[in-house]
Amino acid sequence: MEDLFSKFDPLIKQRTDLLATGVTDPFSLVMERVLSPTVAVCNGKETILLGTYNYIGMTFDPDVIAAGEQALEDFGTGTTGSRVLNGTYAGHRAVEEALKQFYAMDYAMVFSTGYQANLGIISTVAGKGDYIVLDIDSHASIWDGCKLGDAEVVPFKHNDIEAMEKRLKRIPEGAGKLVILEGVYSMLGDIAPLKEMIRIAKANGAMVLVDEAHSMGFIGPNGRGVAEDQGVLDQVDFVIGTFSKSVGTVGGFCVSNHPKFEILRLVCRPYVFTASLPPSVVATAATSIRKLMHAGNKRAHLWENSRVLHQGLRDLGFQLGTSEPQSAIIAVIMPDLEHGAGMWEALLHEGLYVNLARPPATPAGMTLLRCSLCAEHSAEQVQTIIGMFERAGKAAGIL
Numbered sequence: 014m015e016d017l018f019s020k021f022d023p024l025i026k027q028r029t030d031l032l033a034t035g036v037t038d039p040f041s042l043v044m045e046r047v048l049s050p051t052v053a054v055c056n057g058k059e060t061i062l063l064g065t066y067n068y069i070g071m072t073f074d075p076d077v078i079a080a081g082e083q084a085l086e087d088f089g090t091g092t093t094g095s096r097v098l099n100g101t102y103a104g105h106r107a108v109e110e111a112l113k114q115f116y117a118m119d120y121a122m123v124f125s126t127g128y129q130a131n132l133g134i135i136s137t138v139a140g141k142g143d144y145i146v147l148d149i150d151s152h153a154s155i156w157d158g159c160k161l162g163d164a165e166v167v168p169f170k171h172n173d174i175e176a177m178e179k180r181l182k183r184i185p186e187g188a189g190k191l192v193i194l195e196g197v198y199s200m201l202g203d204i205a206p207l208k209e210m211i212r213i214a215k216a217n218g219a220m221v222l223v224d225e226a227h228s229m230g231f232i233g234p235n236g237r238g239v240a241e242d243q244g245v246l247d248q249v250d251f252v253i254g255t256f257s258k259s260v261g262t263v264g265g266f267c268v269s270n271h272p273k274f275e276i277l278r279l280v281c282r283p284y285v286f287t288a289s290l291p292p293s294v295v296a297t298a299a300t301s302i303r304k305l306m307h308a309g310n311k312r313a314h315l316w317e318n319s320r321v322l323h324q325g326l327r328d329l330g331f332q333l334g335t336s337e338p339q340s341a342i343i344a345v346i347m348p349d350l351e352h353g354a355g356m357w358e359a360l361l362h363e364g365l366y367v368n369l370a371r372p373p374a375t376p377a378g379m380t381l382l383r384c385s386l387c388a389e390h391s392a393e394q395v396q397t398i399i400g401m402f403e404r405a406g407k408a409a410g411i412l
């Protein structure tokens with residue numbers, strides 16, 4: 014019998030070798046208690062969180078918590094069913110209304126995760142005979158959505174406008190075309206030149222889907238994302254987003270102005286064949302989204318945090334993913350996995366949690382320490398973080 018697990022042997026060896034050096038496993042940390050959006054207890058020690066996607070810090074908002082508690086009492090713990098059968102409660106409709114208002118769009122469809130939103134929309138919209146043109150650094154859920162559908166998939170070099178145009182022009186006349194882009198690319202924290210890319214996509218007869226998972230609530234005058242910031246949101250056919258980042262809970266969605274959008278509820282398998290979100294989750298999401306509409310001050314403070322941390326780390330001599338801060342994500346490039354894991358552990362000893370990212374999730378085989386800031390990080394916390402990076406960088410032999 015061929016052991017079907019033998020394909021994992023190289024990864025098992027890499028992991029065993031890494032742990033044999035004595036380093037703490039960076040992929041099995043437990044948050045023993047969470048004290049606020051920016052502080053948790055890990056290994057019995059208070060730790061500043063710099064590796065969550067809690068960009069606006071909504072997870073402990075009193076109104077959001079109260080809405081969840083009320084829904085739990087009024088509607089119970091779960092729907093135990095699909096959105097198209099017994100799983101649509103008043104709260105699911107309410108959160109879709111909140112999304113329509115947030116984005117000023119006609120239609121909204123809520124999924125159980127952002128992963129499923131990409132899986133569902135991409136595989137349902139682009140079918141056999143259609144073409145998907147997408148950035149090579151797209152999130153795994155986008156790639157998996159392509160795999161689930163039957164369209165031809167044509168990747169282009171990250172953020173390369175010309176490469177995208179060339180591929181679009183090669184598609185046979187009359188074929189359906191979907192261009193898939195992200196507002197913020199979460200590994201390096203860089204943004205896409207959406208204005209130019211969307212202009213070209215439209216000029217070549219393509220529909221456009223933009224995943225704004227990491228920009229919602231933060232980027233753009235109303236927090237609608239990079240497409241809003243660059244003045245092209247009205248050109249986007251489908252915006253994909255998640256409740257697991259700025260919204261502060263779990264869930265995913267697509268908003269659109271397409272007049273036939275509602276039919277997707279009947280044909281989109283990752284929407285139909287799974288249970289809907291619990292009532293408490295949709296209640297917290299709706300309350301959070303409505304508060305994000307008025308979060309201008311938090312957005313401004315988050316930008317300030319991003320600028321200060323980026324400058325501070327650059328001044329220390331770290332190599333960063335972007336030359337200037339473009340989002341709430343700042344990626345610190347490590348020389349290799351061993352140094353990355355060592356630095357990650359040294360930061361944890363300092364009392365700081367960041368995300369360690371490594372191939373295949375990362376572009377160009379890089380090992381990254383990804384820092385994601387929160388609007389609830391105080392200016393003092395950001396300075397403390399910079400000091401921790403300096404000490405850990407020296408301890409781990411990076412600086």
Ligand SMILES: Cc1ncc(COP(=O)(O)O)c(C=O)c1O
Pocket residue numbers: 126127128129131152154195199224226227255256257263264265
């Ligand atoms: C760009 C992007 N799209 C989609 C997702 C999936 O979101 P969710 O956590 O809601 O499944 C993520 C999450 O990491 C993401 O980074």
